[in-house]
Amino acid sequence: MKRRINLSYYLITFILVCFIAIPLIPLVIFSFSYGWKWPDLFPDQISLDAWAYVFDFGSKTWNSIMTSLKIAVTVTLINLFLALPAANILGRMDFKGKWLLEGLFYAPIIVPAFVSVMGIHMTFIQMGITDTLLGVILAHIIPTLPYMIRALVISYNTIGYIWEEQGKVLGASSFQCFFYIILPFILPGIIAGCSLSILVSLNQYIITFLIGGGQVMTLPLVMFPFISGGDPVIGSVLSLVFMIMAGGALLVMDVLLKKYYVRNVTLHFS
Amino acid sequence: MKKFTIISIILVMAVALIVYARTLGEEESPNKVGTAExxxxxxxxxxxxxxxxxxxxxxxxxxxxxxxxxxRYIDEWVAPRIMKKLEIKLNRVPVKDINDTINKLLTEKQVGKDTGSIDIMWINGENFLTAKQNNLLWGSFSSKLPNANKYIDLQSPAIKNDFGEPTNGLEAPWSQAQFVFTYDKAKVLDPPKSAEELKAWVKQNPGKFTYPAPPDFTGSAFIRNILYETTGGYKQYERPISEQTQLEEKMKPLWAYLNEIKPYLWRKGETYPESSSKLDKLYADGAVWMTMSYDPSHAANEVNNGNFPKSTRTFVLEKGTLSNTSYLTIPFNSPNKAAAMAVINFMQSPTAQIAKADPSIWGAMMVIDPTKLNSKQKEKYNEINRGESSLPVKELMNHRVPEIPAEYVDFIEKGWKEYVAKE
Structure with a gap:
């Protein structure tokens, strides 16, 4: 029995890896080759030109990566701050009109974010925060916050109040209750929410362009001209850079949160 | 007491966040200069x-x-020279479609934001028309530029009018482009010289020709060129579209032509490449034997990159192919208009234009009149090696026709969808 599970496990992993990795292989090869022609299986010459261009044009790529990450991390922190209380109520309480409130919170997932951003653009102009990092960060909250709330609501759903009440009976403060009882329970949700928030923020093009006005250069802004009708080789280099950046950001976040979990949470359980 | 601590922690965090966000905001705020007057x-x-x-x-x-x-031309050739000569820092902002920038300006105009972030835009055609109609442009500055007066023939119709629309000095000419067909000499021995000959060639070589589907810029230009060829020249389209009677009727030969070649196109015309870079890829792979571009040195650049075979050549039609001028313009809310004028003037200078025309740097056609150059500049200009794949400038200049007014472009693209793509 065990053997069969193992076998199907490997089989599924193998199929998944194939699905994810195989389309990436041509992208990698393509990024090293001007003039890779059908029907050649491999390009006849390897060229680093596109990579050299991406990493030497006045450090625009590096700066845009840093800007992208700066925005994504700040947005995610703000989201966490906003979503925790909201999810606490939505996930554990029942009250009149809850469906309406939930609907409003999740609306940006269904309504394309740039629709609301068009209106916000005017307000932001009046407030004088267009073309600034602050404006872009605020605008990125719109499409990312619903994912954070959704992930946390599900976590809160599973806890209920019993554990917290138990803690309180034993004399824990609300603060201690949150850190030692609630947090360990919802940490998987936080990881999921933060991952989505970071990814969705990193992916924004239209919102960043509209509010940032080209003054806030994120990686998608540098990349889009190349992948939509521009130089395809540079486009594939930038796509790979984007994937490495997004994957790296997720990995770092995951490792940090898990470390925190192991150090601060499991100790108190044992 | 405990509640108080929690509340104060939350407050401190909120304040810290706001302060942090403020510093982020200030870092990039645009420099504010001068009032409207x-x-x-x-x-x-x-x-x-x-x-x-x-x-x-x-x-x-x-x-x-x-x-x-x-x-690279802007970042590595223009920017350092402007820094040295004019002490101006030039920052290039790449956009996917300059139309997005026009939309940004439209909103800013609507709200009344008079200190924007765009100092110079590179536009022409429809985007210029939109910008002009909505008063998004600053003013008639083009004739104030010394280099424009000295080296550019500002009265020539191809420069004075942008896709048929008078520029009124709202934009300064910067570059030129001309539509060319690209073919592989090894496969196409005798390239066609007219739309009729092209049709015959397409029929003889089924599956070896196609064009990008509009609204792709290049595909749309191909159709306009065929329009001129099949309906008797460009002159009749110089009038505004509102003065045209029976335009639908007039377009019929164009749709008939495109439908006639359709079954002989790549994949029997059931589908079209979505962009000119997709068509270029088909050409590079040898799937089709011709491609096209609105940049006459594009083919030479692709040969140099190793994308196109060395036997690649370009041709124009006997009666001429479309050509257009593109311009640099200053939006109404640019915070540095004087500096923008200085930069544009530099970009129109003979040194900058000759460097721009050099395929080893970029390879875009000069907008300045070569006859107005001094002998030293002329020599430098003639030394440029445009590569075997490009046609000589003279050959291009003798076979060019002006663009159609921008309002027709949309009309033709819609017509193509209805009568040719039949979606």
Missing amino acids: EKKEILKASWNEVLSQAKGKKVNIYMWGGDESTN
């Missing part, structure tokens, strides 16, 4: 005054950012 003064000021006002400013130039040579 002061800016109007610049147009009356002497050129030396403009230059002295321009010193030490930062100019943001918004332009399509999908081509390595174009980007």
Whole structure:
């Protein structure tokens, strides 16, 4: 029995890896080759030109990566701050009109974010925060916050109040209750929410362009001209850079949160 | 007590976040200069005054950012020279489609934001028309530029009018482009010289020709060129579209032509490449034997990159192919108009234009009149090796027709969808 599970496990992993990795292989090869022609299986010459261009044009790529990450991390922190209380109520309480409130919170997932951003653009102009990092960060909250709330609501759903009440009976403060009882329970949700928030923020093009006005250069802004009708080789280099950046950001976040979990949470359980 | 601590922690965090966000905001805020009245003064000021006002400013130039040579020309050739000569910092902002920038300006105009972030835009055609109609452009500055007056034939119709629309000096000519067909000499021995000959060639070589589906820029230009060929020249379209009677009737030969070649196209015309870069890929792979471009040195650049075979050549039609001029313009709310004028003037200078025309740097056609160059500049210009794949400038200039007014473009693209693609 065990053997069969193992076998199907490997089989599924193998199929998944194939699905994810195989389309990436041509992208990698393509990024090293001007003039890779059908029907050649491999390009006849390897060229680093596109990579050299991406990493030497006045450090625009590096700066845009840093800007992208700066925005994504700040947005995610703000989201966490906003979503925790909201999810606490939505996930554990029942009250009149809850469906309406939930609907409003999740609306940006269904309504394309740039629709609301068009209106916000005017307000932001009046407030004088267009073309600034602050404006872009605020605008990125719109499409990312619903994912954070959704992930946390599900976590809160599973806890209920019993554990917290138990803690309180034993004399824990609300603060201690949150850190030692609630947090360990919802940490998987936080990881999921933060991952989505970071990814969705990193992916924004239209919102960043509209509010940032080209003054806030994120990686998608540098990349889009190349992948939509521009130089395809540079486009594939930038796509790979984007994937490495997004994957790296997720990995770092995951490792940090898990470390925190192991150090601060499991100790108190044992 | 405990509640108090929690509340104060939350408050401190909130304040810290706001302060942090503020510092982020300040870091990138655009430099604010001058009021609206002061800016109007610049147009009356002497050129030396403009230059002295321009010193030490930062100019943001918004332009399509999908081509390595174009980007490199601005970043590595123009920007350092402007820094050295004019003490202006030039910042290139790449955009996917300059139309996005026009939309940004439309909103800013609506709200009344008079200090924007765009100092220079690279536009023409429909985008110019939209910008002009909505008063998004600053003013008639083009004739104030010394280099424009000295080297550019501002009265020539191809420069005075942008896709048939009078520029009124709202934009300064910067570059030129001409539509060319690209073919592989090894496969196509005798390239066609007219739409009729092209049709015959397509029929003889089924599956070896196609064109990008509009609204792709290049595909749309191909159809306009065929329009001229099949309906008797460009002159009749110089009138505004509202004065045309029976335009639908007039277009019929065009749709008939395109439908006639359709079954002989790549994949029997059931589908079209969505962009000119997709068509280029098909050509590079040898799936089709011809491609096309609105940049006459594009083929030579692709040969140099190793994308196109060395036997690649270009041709134009006997009766001429479309050509257009593209311009640099200053939006109404540019915070550094004097500096923008200084930069544009530099970009129109013979040195900058000759470098731009050199395929080893970029390879875009000069907008200045070669006959107005001095002998040294002429020599330098003639030395440029445009590569075997490009046609000589003379050959191009003798076979060019002007663009159709921008309002027709949309009409033709809709017609293609209805009568040819039949979606």
